Amino acid sequence: MNSMHSSIATGTSEGAWSQAWRRFKSDAVGVWSGITVILCLILVLFTLLGSLAANWEKEVAIGHAPPSWTLTDSDRIDASSGSAGSLPNVVLYEPTPTDVVDPIAAQWELVQKAVKPAGDQVNALATHLPMGSDKWGRDVLAKTIKGAETSILVGLAAAFMATILGAALGAVSGWYGGVVDDLSNWLYNVFHSIPGILLILAIAAVLNTKGTMAVVIILGTTGWTGTYRLMRGEYLKHRHRDYVRAADAIGASNNRRMFVHILPNVSHVILVQFSLLTVSCIKAEVILSFLGFGVPVDGVSWGTMLTEAQNDLLVGKWWQLLSATAAMSIFVTGLSLLTDSLRDALDPKVIH
Amino acid sequence: MSAYVIRRLWQMIPTLMGVILLVFFLFNWVGGDPAYLLAGLFSNQEQIDSIRAELGLDQPLTVQLWIFVKQVATFNFGNSWTTGESVASIFASRLPASLTLMAPLLIIETIVALVLAIGLAWVRGSSIDRGTMVVFTALMSVSILVFIILGQYILAYRLGWFPVQGWSEDYWKNISTYAPLPILLGLVVSIAPNTRLFRSFVLDEVDQDYVRTARAKGLSEPRVMFVHVLRNALIPVITFVISNLPGLLLGAFLLERFFGIPGVGREIILAVERSDFPVIKAVTVYVAIATMIFNLIGDVLYRLTDPRVQLR
Numbered sequence: 001m002n003s004m005h006s007s008i009a010t011g012t013s014e015g016a017w018s019q020a021w022r023r024f025k026s027d028a029v030g031v032w033s034g035i036t037v038i039l040c041l042i043l044v045l046f047t048l049l050g051s052l053a054a055n056w057e058k059e060v061a062i063g064h065a066p067p068s069w070t071l072t073d074s075d076r077i078d079a080s081s082g083s084a085g086s087l088p089n090v091v092l093y094e095p096t097p098t099d100v101v102d103p104i105a106a107q108w109e110l111v112q113k114a115v116k117p118a119g120d121q122v123n124a125l126a127t128h129l130p131m132g133s134d135k136w137g138r139d140v141l142a143k144t145i146k147g148a149e150t151s152i153l154v155g156l157a158a159a160f161m162a163t164i165l166g167a168a169l170g171a172v173s174g175w176y177g178g179v180v181d182d183l184s185n186w187l188y189n190v191f192h193s194i195p196g197i198l199l200i201l202a203i204a205a206v207l208n209t210k211g212t213m214a215v216v217i218i219l220g221t222t223g224w225t226g227t228y229r230l231m232r233g234e235y236l237k238h239r240h241r242d243y244v245r246a247a248d249a250i251g252a253s254n255n256r257r258m259f260v261h262i263l264p265n266v267s268h269v270i271l272v273q274f275s276l277l278t279v280s281c282i283k284a285e286v287i288l289s290f291l292g293f294g295v296p297v298d299g300v301s302w303g304t305m306l307t308e309a310q311n312d313l314l315v316g317k318w319w320q321l322l323s324a325t326a327a328m329s330i331f332v333t334g335l336s337l338l339t340d341s342l343r344d345a346l347d348p349k350v351i352h
Numbered sequence: 353m354s355a356y357v358i359r360r361l362w363q364m365i366p367t368l369m370g371v372i373l374l375v376f377f378l379f380n381w382v383g384g385d386p387a388y389l390l391a392g393l394f395s396n397q398e399q400i401d402s403i404r405a406e407l408g409l410d411q412p413l414t415v416q417l418w419i420f421v422k423q424v425a426t427f428n429f430g431n432s433w434t435t436g437e438s439v440a441s442i443f444a445s446r447l448p449a450s451l452t453l454m455a456p457l458l459i460i461e462t463i464v465a466l467v468l469a470i471g472l473a474w475v476r477g478s479s480i481d482r483g484t485m486v487v488f489t490a491l492m493s494v495s496i497l498v499f500i501i502l503g504q505y506i507l508a509y510r511l512g513w514f515p516v517q518g519w520s521e522d523y524w525k526n527i528s529t530y531a532p533l534p535i536l537l538g539l540v541v542s543i544a545p546n547t548r549l550f551r552s553f554v555l556d557e558v559d560q561d562y563v564r565t566a567r568a569k570g571l572s573e574p575r576v577m578f579v580h581v582l583r584n585a586l587i588p589v590i591t592f593v594i595s596n597l598p599g600l601l602l603g604a605f606l607l608e609r610f611f612g613i614p615g616v617g618r619e620i621i622l623a624v625e626r627s628d629f630p631v632i633k634a635v636t637v638y639v640a641i642a643t644m645i646f647n648l649i650g651d652v653l654y655r656l657t658d659p660r661v662q663l664r
Binding site: 189206309314329 | 367373374375379382490492493494496497498501502505598602605606609620625627640643644
């Protein structure tokens with residue numbers, strides 16, 4: 001009601017989006033989850049630009065080096081006194097077969113020597129790292145960040161594809177009705193009658209190619225049904241509203257009424273669907289990669305990390321599991337809570 | 353009522369045809385020529401031609417589609433490409449293991465989630481309710497894989513309370529020895545989403561007029577919740593459970609894979625890994641049919657239990 005008074009006073013009414021923003025700002029959970037999600041996305045942006053975790057494949061520690069924070073004080077003293085002379089916490093570099101397949105190893109060494117020409121610790125391997133290292137001595141923290149890039153980007157891309165497909169088909173179906181609607185409904189019924197996981201596996205079987213693109217296609221072509229149903233309903237509802245009829249009366253074309261007049265009024269549905277789908281696509285990517293139909297072994301995602309973590313766990317190395325799980329839960333919890341808050345903030349009918 | 357059921361069955365035909373077309377399109381067009389797959393790396397044109405003739409792939413597409421329709425109608429999908437076992441006997445032999453695992457899981461998870469949901473709805477808005485919801489949201493953000501990996505490692509491998517994996521021919525040995533841990537882990541995974549959903553069903557009811565009337569006439573709160581509210585909240589719960597029943601046919605992919613249970617889910621994953629198309633085609637079409645039928649049963653039960661619902 002406050003907004004109404006202020007709008008009378010200023011002569012302009014507050015827009016729907018600024019109202020939603022005002023509601024969103026007053027929701028502490030929403031704001032904090034939003035900040036979490038944005039921080040994660042910034043992290044992804046930095047890895048994309050190559051300024052973060054670019055060398056995740058580099059062997060920087062001994063195999064299965066434990067996380068630093070698990071070491072007791074006596075461990076630290078042992079580690080530093082055990083190593084040669086002035087270099088605490090490192091052992092001397094020994095070539096391992098991993099370096100043979102590392103395509104940038106030679107250049108990397110040159111770069112390292114150019115930066116630090118004097119020290120022998122150039123190739124020294126750490127005995128512990130902030131989040132430990134994996135079987136091949138790669139930094140788990142860097143892997144987790146790089147894996148976040150893959151998982152989050154795959155989730156966003158697949159969700160984007162599914163949302164666009166569902167929204168476009170739903171809009172056309174609800175707007176035109178008739179034969180178009182019948183056909184779309186038929187397609188919806190067909191996709192809806194096959195359980196999601198089965199359809200995903202069937203498409204994985206016929207694509208028979210592994211890779212991030214395949215995951216995006218699989219999840220994008222199977223995930224559109226929910227958005228379709230909602231958007232169809234919204235367009236059916238809005239089609240005969242006064243403002244659309246008014247637009248018709250002044251001669252607005254079909255496309256203009258659909259996309260300029262109605263779309264902004266239903267865009268909150270799309271936004272919430274996109275966010276929900278991102279969560280489910282990230283979860284699905286993890287499972288697909290684990291089953292071996294997703295991100296290939298030379299890449300890294302939270303799913304491939306969990307696959308490796310299962311074997312690590314059998315020899316008592318739990319930090320890769322913890323790292324991937326923690327990263328995934330932080331992002332997914334943040335995004336889920338953000339979605340709930342967005343839904344509340346964007347729907348003016350919810351009583352606040 | 354019967355008119356409604358007949359019309360719904362009638363409407364299934366185009367959907368079923370769509371499913372058949374979709375599966376046909378996927379496996380005969382997107383999937384590429386399976387003859388090269390089957391013949392292996394070192395094959396000559398004659399071998400490939402003979403495989404194509406055997407599978408009917410040298411026929412025009414419409415003839416191939418007709419063969420596929422006949423396969424669906426006669427429940428005869430031929431033999432697995434990798435093991436040579438007939439698809440029908442694969443399912444007949446794998447289904448018992450899946451059901452041994454999934455049927456108890458479905459019953460237990462529904463009861464536990466329903467009791468929790470009513471409990472939470474009882475104290476709705478309290479710190480217990482909100483705290484539990486936050487914990488559930490956090491639990492749901494952890495991948496299913498993590499629960500299974502950790503559960504198998506700690507409870508079976510480390511503590512030795514359960515066998516790490518395995519399966520036997522004997523039903524009682526399975527249900528008493530091999531199934532409990534997968535069922536427990538399935539329960540842990542499903543409890544959060546199910547409780548959230550059922551809680552919303554219960555909350556839809558607690559503010560209804562009849563609940564106020566029941567309280568006004570002096571009934572105790574347990575009686576209001578467990579007799580009056582529960583009976584009405586059960587309606588969407590039943591529909592939800594019924595529509596999830598076809599999931600029993602699929603088993604639990606991940607649980608079966610982790611615990612080495614020879615069920616349908618593990619068979620499907622194996623089939624995808626080996627590009628064993630007949631198995632995947634068969635399971636997709638039949639699970640789709642089962643889903644349609646169970647959705648109809650769910651709707652009919654909804655009608656029978658809730659007189660307000662008018663089915664047209």
